[in-house]
Amino acid sequence: MSERKEIKISTQEAKRQNEIINILAQRLKGKGLKYCISTFGCQMNARDSEKIEGMLQQIGYTKTENEVEADFVLYNTCCVRENAELKIYGRLGALKGIKRKNPNLMIALCGCMMQQDIVLDNLKKNFKFIDIIFGTYNIYKLPELLQTRLETQESVIDIWDSYQDIVEDLPDTRKFDFKACVNIMYGCNNFCTYCIVPYVRGRERSREADDIIKEIEGLVAEGVSEIMLLGQNVNSYGKTLKHQLHLHSF
Numbered sequence: 745m746s747e748r749k750e751i752k753i754s755t756q757e758a759k760r761q762n763e764i765i766n767i768l769a770q771r772l773k774g775k776g777l778k779y780c781i782s783t784f785g786c787q788m789n790a791r792d793s794e795k796i797e798g799m800l801q802q803i804g805y806t807k808t809e810n811e812v813e814a815d816f817v818l819y820n821t822c823c824v825r826e827n828a829e830l831k832i833y834g835r836l837g838a839l840k841g842i843k844r845k846n847p848n849l850m851i852a853l854c855g856c857m858m859q860q861d862i863v864l865d866n867l868k869k870n871f872k873f874i875d876i877i878f879g880t881y882n883i884y885k886l887p888e889l890l891q892t893r894l895e896t897q898e899s900v901i902d903i904w905d906s907y908q909d910i911v912e913d914l915p916d917t918r919k920f921d922f923k924a925c926v927n928i929m930y931g932c933n934n935f936c937t938y939c940i941v942p943y944v945r946g947r948e949r950s951r952e953a954d955d956i957i958k959e960i961e962g963l964v965a966e967g968v969s970e971i972m973l974l975g976q977n978v979n980s981y982g983k984t985l986k987h988q989l990h991l992h993s994f
Contacts, residue, residue, distance in 0.1 A: 764887040768803045780809060788974055792854075792880075818851075819854075829857055854886075858877055859903065876893055876901075922970060926974065927974045930948070934977065950989075953989055
């Protein structure tokens with residue numbers, strides 16, 4: 745079980761996670777495992793869930809909408825509205841009953857709620873049946889966290905305060921063939937008094953324009969005709985790059 749920390753990620757991280765995906769795929773091959781994912785909140789969370797689904801499918805899980813028949817249940821959480829948090833706690837209560845009947849059920853939580861100390865303390869104290877907890881900065885690390893859970897048979901908590909690099913070269917899946925979302929930046933530097941986003945999504949980090957264009961070209965080659973550029977504050981795109989850019993520079 746790891747503590748909250750700040751880590752700088754190496755550029756080889758995506759390759760390492762893909763290697764773990766391959767290891768897990770061999771280990772879980774033929775088991776017919778199913779996953780069920782529920783996403784709360786904004787388009788950024790929805791995009792993160794696409795990446796999570798892509799990784800789980802590469803590992804060998806197939807999707808189900810029924811939590812009762814799932815082997816892996818994940819909630820990608822939101823903390824912008826109190827109602828979303830209350831809904832999560834309510835559903836966790838129901839999951840506890842499901843897990844009591846199926847001890848092999850794996851339960852994971854991620855997303856913005858997990859970046860709050862008060863939430864994390866509550867989960868550690870009152871929801872000890874949760875297997876994996878991670879935040880907004882290390883979505884890409886799910887394969888490693890799952891591997892650790894399977895090998896140690898202990899709950900895994902991996903929450904970071906911030907990170908520098910952006911890891912994008914991992915599997916993902918899309919709900920629609922004709923449209924897709926592309927992250928161009930993460931985080932926000934505005935710190936508005938009414939908004940928690942900078943605290944749970946971190947400071948602004950922009951992707952390199954060449955990486956964004958390459959991803960878009962790949963999507964177009966797959967037949968995608970509608971692309972939404974995502975970011976907490978897209979008007980600030982490019983300010984953190986070595987050679988600053990703006991959206992009109994594309």
